[in-house]
Amino acid sequence: MLRSFDLVLIGVMTAAAVVTYTIKHHADDKLQEVRRLETEIRLERDTIDLLKADWALLTQPNRLDRLIDVYQSELQLVPTAPTQLAMPMELPMPRSQLPMPETTIEDLIASAGGDVAAAIKGVDEARNAAPVSDIPVPLPRGGYPVDVISTGSVNR
Structure with a gap:
């Protein structure tokens, strides 16, 4: 015959098995989420590298010179004159030196x-005219x- 102590032990073992399974299930879910996030991070890094490569290609001086020649009539671009740049003496004076x-x-x-x-x-x-007291004030x-x-x- 089963004693009450045996029934308690069977209940504890069943509860431990359920808790163990639940923890394992949550750990597997978290592992899948970590893998998904790592994949997204890798995709974003690859996208950033691709965009940097595109930017380097688009800003090549030879390419920009060709575009200037093609669109000169529409854009009417001229080189920057040295007088268009501000000299340090032309900048406003800091407040400390006013x-x-x-x-x-x-x-x-x-x-x-x-x-x-x-x-x-x-x-x-x-x-x-107000009287001055020698009593220290906290x-x-x-x-x-x-x-x-x-x-x-x-x-x-």
Whole structure:
């Protein structure tokens, strides 16, 4: 008579066989997919090589000279003149080499008018008149004092 332990072992063996078959089946599917991808890669590489060969053939100078002679009346091509090429001196100057302006923003504000200059002078005086404390202020997470975050400038 079969004992219950024997039935459990038969069930475990059957489950192991099913799992083994499933893993083998998935491995075979993956192997076929890898082979298909390798074939596609090989085809793409061959296509790239063929296109490079076509490009080399199409851009041969002798062939282009013959095409210029045949289609000269339609295209009206002329050789490039040396004056059509830009010299390095003609290129724009990098920002780092641009000359600095002779007037500063403070000079422009002072010459703009009395109201603007007076308002700015009043703000500067109010900042200078504010009491300065010797108590250290802890910095927030960013490492900058709070007035840097809110106004964009440091007052000390």
